Amino acid sequence: MPYVEAAVRRRQFIAAGRAALAVHGVAKTSLRVVAAEAGVALATMQYVFPSKEELLRAVIEDVVDEIASVLADSAVTDQGLENAIRYGLGAFWDRLVVGGRELQMLQYELTMYALRTPGHEDLARHQYQRYTAVVADWCRRATEQAGTTVGVSFDHLARMIVAGVDGLILQYVCTPDDARAREGLNALTVMATALARS
Structure with missing residues (x-):
């Protein structure tokens, strides 16, 4: 060999x-x-x-890196916050959710594994901190480039967007419905934009 x-x-x-x-x-x-x-x-x-635990840790980090990379590359930040959210969520959805049911199921299963396995809880925290940081960064860049401000912290805004996306993904994994998913993404964009203005 x-x-x-x-x-x-x-x-x-x-x-x-x-x-x-x-x-x-x-x-x-x-x-x-x-x-x-x-x-x-x-x-x-x-x-x-x-050990299996070491392999699972590496797989979790790999999945987080892939998703964070797609999120980071997805947003158009030179056309204002609403467009950054809308295009970011749409690109993420098209690249990793549509046709990616197994990846999404694997992501949630690994998250639960990390939370239930003593010594690995930090991986689940790390996972959501990475997602939130990436979303907060493109929201911040879009706001700064548009010369506007937001009424909440970028961290809070990003956490609400990530929470909304998680819910939409779980619904989609259970019942793949593209029209309903698009409707949900549009509603999430409207809600996040309204939150940013509050």
């Missing part, structure tokens, strides 16, 4: 972990299952990730 750098191998195992978790869920995914998904011996897998 040719030598593969540890960093490359780590990325392969995280991708295999995500694939296995999407199919089997947290409870039924073992290192042996992930090793089979990656096409390597269990010992090779354990060299990089000695």
Whole structure:
């Protein structure tokens, strides 16, 4: 077997972990299952990730990084706050929610796993802090570029947007309805914009 750098191998195992978790869920995914998904011996897998907990931690961080990156790239911030929210939510939804049911289910399952596993609670906090920070940043940039102000803190505004998106995602995962989801995103934009003006 040719030598593969540890960093490359780590990325392969995280991708295999995500694939296995999407199919089997947290409870039924073992290192042996992930090793089979990656096409390597269990010992090779354990060299990089000695325990399931370490692999799950890496997968959670990878999912958070991906979602935070999409959020950060999604908003148009040079046309005012309402447009930043509307286009940011729309782009995020199109890229990660529509057709991404497994990713969204995996995200929530990993969040619950982190909250229920002693020593991993910080991952769930980190996850939502990252999402909130990214949304707060594009709301702040849009407001500054438009030369306007908001009546609440950007952190509070972002937390309300993230909470609204979470609710809409859960509804969509349970009953995929594109028209209802768009209606919900539009309503969330209106509510968030009104909150910013309060």
